Amino acid sequence: MTTKNAMPKGAMRHRLPGSRLSVLDVLRRFGTVIAFVLIVVYFAGSTNGALISSGNIAAILNQAAVVGTMALGLTVCLVLGQLDLSIGYVATLSGLVVTGLQSQQGLPPLVSIPVALAVAALIGLVNGVVVTWLKVNALLATLAMGAIIGGVISWYTITPFTTGIADDFVAFGQTRWGFLPAPAVVLIATAVVLWVFLQQTPTGRRMYALGGNPEAARNAGVRIARLQIVAFVISGLCSGIAGILLSAQLGSGQPTGAVGLLLGAFSAAFLGASTWRDGEFHIGGTILGVLVIGVVFSGLALTDAQYYLKDIVTGAILILAVGSANLLRVRSTR
Amino acid sequence: MTEDHDLTVELRHVNKSFGGVAAVTDATFAVRPGEVLGLVGENGAGKSTLLGTFSGRVNPDSGEVLIRGHEQRSLTPALAKAAGVALVQQELAASPELTVAETMGLNVRFARRGPFIRWRSLRQWAQRLLDDWDLGISADQRMKTLTPPQQVAINVAMATVVNAHTIVLDEPTASFSPPEVERLLALVRRLRDQGIAIIYVTHRLDEVFAVCDRVTVMRSGEIVATKDIGEVDRAGLVELIVGRALEFRTSGVPLEGAGDLAIEVQEIADSRVGPVSFSARYGEILGFAGLVGAGRTELFELIYGLRSPDSGQVRVDGTPHAIRSPIGATRLGMGLVPEERRRSALIPRMSVLENALLPVLERYHPLARRRRSRVKDMKQIADTTNLKAASWSMPVISLSGGNQQKVVIGRWLNAGARILLLDEPTRGVDIGAKEEIYELIRAAARDGACVLVASSEHEELVEICNRVLVMREGAVVDEVVGSAIDARTIARLCFGT
Numbered sequence: 001m002t003t004k005n006a007m008p009k010g011a012m013r014h015r016l017p018g019s020r021l022s023v024l025d026v027l028r029r030f031g032t033v034i035a036f037v038l039i040v041v042y043f044a045g046s047t048n049g050a051l052i053s054s055g056n057i058a059a060i061l062n063q064a065a066v067v068g069t070m071a072l073g074l075t076v077c078l079v080l081g082q083l084d085l086s087i088g089y090v091a092t093l094s095g096l097v098v099t100g101l102q103s104q105q106g107l108p109p110l111v112s113i114p115v116a117l118a119v120a121a122l123i124g125l126v127n128g129v130v131v132t133w134l135k136v137n138a139l140l141a142t143l144a145m146g147a148i149i150g151g152v153i154s155w156y157t158i159t160p161f162t163t164g165i166a167d168d169f170v171a172f173g174q175t176r177w178g179f180l181p182a183p184a185v186v187l188i189a190t191a192v193v194l195w196v197f198l199q200q201t202p203t204g205r206r207m208y209a210l211g212g213n214p215e216a217a218r219n220a221g222v223r224i225a226r227l228q229i230v231a232f233v234i235s236g237l238c239s240g241i242a243g244i245l246l247s248a249q250l251g252s253g254q255p256t257g258a259v260g261l262l263l264g265a266f267s268a269a270f271l272g273a274s275t276w277r278d279g280e281f282h283i284g285g286t287i288l289g290v291l292v293i294g295v296v297f298s299g300l301a302l303t304d305a306q307y308y309l310k311d312i313v314t315g316a317i318l319i320l321a322v323g324s325a326n327l328l329r330v331r332s333t334r
Numbered sequence: 335m336t337e338d339h340d341l342t343v344e345l346r347h348v349n350k351s352f353g354g355v356a357a358v359t360d361a362t363f364a365v366r367p368g369e370v371l372g373l374v375g376e377n378g379a380g381k382s383t384l385l386g387t388f389s390g391r392v393n394p395d396s397g398e399v400l401i402r403g404h405e406q407r408s409l410t411p412a413l414a415k416a417a418g419v420a421l422v423q424q425e426l427a428a429s430p431e432l433t434v435a436e437t438m439g440l441n442v443r444f445a446r447r448g449p450f451i452r453w454r455s456l457r458q459w460a461q462r463l464l465d466d467w468d469l470g471i472s473a474d475q476r477m478k479t480l481t482p483p484q485q486v487a488i489n490v491a492m493a494t495v496v497n498a499h500t501i502v503l504d505e506p507t508a509s510f511s512p513p514e515v516e517r518l519l520a521l522v523r524r525l526r527d528q529g530i531a532i533i534y535v536t537h538r539l540d541e542v543f544a545v546c547d548r549v550t551v552m553r554s555g556e557i558v559a560t561k562d563i564g565e566v567d568r569a570g571l572v573e574l575i576v577g578r579a580l581e582f583r584t585s586g587v588p589l590e591g592a593g594d595l596a597i598e599v600q601e602i603a604d605s606r607v608g609p610v611s612f613s614a615r616y617g618e619i620l621g622f623a624g625l626v627g628a629g630r631t632e633l634f635e636l637i638y639g640l641r642s643p644d645s646g647q648v649r650v651d652g653t654p655h656a657i658r659s660p661i662g663a664t665r666l667g668m669g670l671v672p673e674e675r676r677r678s679a680l681i682p683r684m685s686v687l688e689n690a691l692l693p694v695l696e697r698y699h700p701l702a703r704r705r706r707s708r709v710k711d712m713k714q715i716a717d718t719t720n721l722k723a724a725s726w727s728m729p730v731i732s733l734s735g736g737n738q739q740k741v742v743i744g745r746w747l748n749a750g751a752r753i754l755l756l757d758e759p760t761r762g763v764d765i766g767a768k769e770e771i772y773e774l775i776r777a778a779a780r781d782g783a784c785v786l787v788a789s790s791e792h793e794e795l796v797e798i799c800n801r802v803l804v805m806r807e808g809a810v811v812d813e814v815v816g817s818a819i820d821a822r823t824i825a826r827l828c829f830g831t
Contacts, residue, residue, distance in 0.1 A: 201700070
């Protein structure tokens with residue numbers, strides 16, 4: 001018997017099935033849900049119900065559609081233990097490509113949308129190849145890729161594309177049925193597709209296995225390289241969708257469009273990871289995280305908070321979400 | 335209480351158990367200044383735990399630990415070091431890019447002027463120490479350029495400047511060449527002549543007889559004997575190490591009705607292993623015995639594509655294959671059950687079911703053409719392995735060690751693996767489940783699988799194997815077949831006598 005076989009103290013303290021949930025457990029698993037409800041109640045009160053008017057809900061969902069789609073793609077990367085910092089730039093570029101092709105080349109949305117998505121997916125592919133085959137740390141690879149795309153954007157255009165954009169493309173961005181805007185439907189569809197992918201397909205489950213224990217996954221014959229590349233492509237593709245949604249909402253292509261949304265997407269994914277499933281990234285959690293952030297932003301705007309509070313609050317949410325999840329987590333059995 | 339100030343380290347009736355399993359039982363032990371005390375025993379005999387009790391890594395459950403006559407309670411590695419007990423590990427915990435002088439400064443002290451390091455003094459001090467011990471090392475060399483023997487030597491030299499009175503050398507010579515061993519032994523003798531006590535832990539009995547004054551033998555957590563080196567000969571020492579009592583089967587199982595050749599390994603080698611050649615048939619259980627560091631795990635990793643061989647080849651079903659990754663190995667019908675199941679086999683947070691089906695998840699794809707039922711296959715696995723789990727959807731980590739191992743073995747049976755590589759298949763498994771895993775392995779072989787088992791428990795190899803290969807220092811050095819397999823023979827061969 002060697003010392004390394006010794007069980008660390010507390011290793012046996014895991015929850016047995018059927019045992020009662022402690023307060024800590026409840027906080028740990030449903031903290032984000034509880035926080036969401038409290039935030040909604042608070043802002044609904046302090047804005048005299050303006051927060052939950054159907055027009056404002058639509059506004060929140062419109063914003064959530066863009067950040068949320070980015071966050072969903074990011075979630076796939078996070079599931080297998082990678083991250084993607086280029087998503088803000090990818091979304092921006094995709095928004096410019098989709099509007100630029102309409103505005104400058106006169107192409108219909110039916111052509112410009114697939115091209116923009118292809119560009120976004122291609123960037124994801126390059127990210128995946130660089131991380132997997134060149135073995136560049138994902139943090140660096142995607143940070144650098146962001147800078148490169150930023151340069152490409154400046155080369156492509158420095159002025160927004162505002163003219164010659166197809167009417168139905170712009171109309172799509174404005175359409176809403178009651179409180180449900182059309183872009184939010186795209187978000188929901190993306191979420192459903194990715195949920196099925198991550199939960200129900202072998203590839204999705206292997207991604208969780210890879211994120212859970214890379215060495216064990218490798219020993220079990222999981223194709224790590226392929227999974228990583230697929231994850232980055234999905235992340236790129238989702239950012240592409242987000243960029244298209246944003247440009248449809250704005251009715252124009254903006255050279256700085258979605259760059260600032262990166263932090264919001266990260267906050268949403270990490271908020272989501274700290275709920276229900278104890279530090280595991282998952283689609284439902286990310287959607288909840290997106291809603292939390294959307295409600296906070298909207299509430300701040302409606303209560304006439306200073307504009308700079310938005311960034312401060314986003315940063316604080318990210319730190320709080322990750323920090324509190326770590327504090328509340330009962331040491332699992334590893 | 336009589337305090338004997340002549341002893342450097344003393345243990346009185348020390349007990350330690352981990353999770354209800356006794357690691358050290360009633361150990362009483364004393365080390366005198368200026369002696370080399372050998373500590374020998376098989377893997378798992380309790381040597382590391384015993385060392386831990388006076389080097390601060392293990393807190394004993396009961397008993398007294400004295401260092402220079404002072405009783406020590408709640409000892410930590412730092413306190414033990416301050417009290418004069420230095421543990422020398424083979425690998426220096428140092429950044430490979432640092433120079434020798436910097437590393438020595440970090441470990442001992444930096445010469446400083448105010449907050450700044452006085453580089454020249456540091457270098458001179460380090461060089462003087464290195465030269466004093468005739469190590470032939472420059473203080474400006476980067477750590478990564480040093481060989482393992484040089485690292486051990488520096489570690490020993492550093493221990494002397496912090497006024498250590500007891501230096502523990504834990505398996506210092508693994509992977510050393512004979513001249514390197516000789517140089518280390520010279521160093522050890524010089525330390526002894528300075529009045530320092532050396533505790534020398536080794537599997538190499540040659541070194542025990544070459545350098546030790548006394549030798550302490552451990553078996554199953556107990557100190558079974560401490561003898562002056564003149565009182566014991568080599569055969570007697572092996573006898574003490576191995577003991578007698580064998581509870582299980584006393585001889586191996588001859589192979590009946592073996593199938594075709596499954597795997598042929600030809601002259602496979604890399605920096606740690608080989609060249610190794612062997613072959614095994616379907617229906618055969620082939621054991622690999624050896625001491626820690628003999629290269630069994632590394633050999634399995636070579637075969638399974640986790641390490642790439644420098645030379646040699648592996649044939650599966652008669653055809654040569656270059657296996658470059660576990661994916662390639664699993665394609666050829668192999669399955670690895672690694673030594674450390676939590677680290678290398680299980681996805682802790684995923685369910686029992688998903689862990690068991692992991693290699694073949696595509697079979698259960700909702701759109702797969704001949705889709706199989708996850709539940710049906712899981713039931714099959716649970717039945718075959720006698721898996722006891724309250725639910726298949728709970729995290730695999732909540733299972734007991736034995737049931738976790740059944741999941742890992744069952745995973746490969748379900749995947750249809752025909753060549754199983756089992757590395758320490760019953761480590762961390764309780765006695766009852768052990769027997770079940772043996773039966774599972776036998777059943778797999780009866781069903782035509784070729785099973786390779788690496789184990790440090792010789793009784794285990796006797797219990798299940800048709801043939802045992804003994805490895806020593808990366809090479810297969812002996813073969814024992816069928817009824818000739820018994821634990822004592824294997825142990826002797828492992829120690830090289």
